[in-house]
Amino acid sequence: MKGLDLHNAMTEIDESFIKEADQILTNSRVCEMTNATQEFGGRKNRRKSFRIALIAACLTALLAGTVVAGAKALKESRFLELFGTKEHARELEEAVITKDLTAKLGNVTIAVEDIVVDKHIIYAEISTDYALDEPDGWLHEACEYSLEITGEAVFAVDEKYACFRGASPFCRDGKLWYLYVIEYVDGIDLGHEKMQLTVEDAENHKAKFEWVNNYTAKSEVITVNHEVDGITVTDIRFSLTEMVIYAKAEQEFTLRFDYIRLDDGTVLYYDENNGMLSRMGGSLKGSDVGEGWEARKFFTLLSGFAEKDSREWQFVPYERIQSICINGEEIRIR
């Protein structure tokens, strides 16, 4: 038997395998996210997509009006409003960078108003002057006017990294807006990368926005190496809007994530009262990586945490997290 025989036999395999793989490989995250507000049934192996779709989709009930002086603070507040987070977060102010890049698509003016920057994530707020008769908040119904948005970082030397991205439409002040998220794995620093964002309407009018980032995002990696029920929690990586917990073991495992404790003793749970959010995983589930099992679990710090039995989600500055509790065991990290 030669390689060719194997390839020929592979060519012949039942079409159902091909169809299934093609569907999985073709349902790109962009498609998935473009309709994020309508799609809750994400695959479990696309936890990140699911997570952000949920962020974008399910927190509309808690919109709150916060009057804060100053343009930055106002922008930061309005950004947080989208996620159902009430209070003003000074930590986010510096992350809001005004862009004001505009273009005309047919009769509609589109603008990348600002970006909210994190180390490996960029949230772009894109306005249109298309009028809507809707209350402020995420749009759950398809809008007559819609934009296809694609964005990415253009890395030097032909580097191409997998990224997660997607647009969620919302109404702000009676106009159609989009929040576009571009997220790379947590090892990537977007702080000085070139970014491209293309918008296209249904009539194929197209505009491209480009800019070069110039910011230094804060982040922190804490080595934990703490064993919980035979599983090693190895690291916790923080950036402005995200916490990622890593764990590994020799065998398959699932760890339950319970809560975080802040520096003032406040205990915050990760949306345990929200059925949809808890389904997306208050757990760290290991994947087979060939040389053992590893888990990497993402938590948004923008809106995912709330006190017990509360539905008032909070933005959590990561410096304030003193410990995490996994499988009932509290691990002090600071």
Place this chain on the structure above:
Amino acid sequence: MEDVLTDNQIVELFQSGSDSALNELRKKYGAQMQRIAESILADKRDAEECLNDAYLGAWKNISAAAPDNLKAYLFRMTRYCAFKRLRTNLAQKRGGHVLTTSYEELSECIPEYRMNETEQDSKLKEQIEEYLRDLSKEKRAIFLGRFWFMYSVAEIAERLGRDEKYVSNQLYNLKKQFKKHLGRKEG
């Protein structure tokens, strides 16, 4: 932007003998077919000729076959043509530079004791299917993404929303398991 026809409309064009059938097919699937051909045949000219063979095959056969899944049908035909050409190239000892990474990767899965098998193994297809059936959907997609659709690791990672390291690790493991599975043939 040009309108793209549905698969049914394209098949109907072939069935009615329309001159535009091939153009519509090329417009919709040409780039992907070319990518598959180029993934198997590193030589661009070979890949182009293979693509022409695939188009010719489509022209001759689609009307009668009326495939339910046009995309899979065309990709399969492209693979046939590409491997046929690769086999010829290898026979003519032009193989040194045409072997592609995914070809080599899969060939490495053949257990040593089976390398000398000369007769066509009719059970090989079933063995592959048996292996695929035991995998999770994501692992199947990774395996077939690499060895059927001939995507690069980076492309698979992007399509699945995973990072490259994860996909590489999965592939490494899948190949190991596949080799073991092929080795079980004789029971």
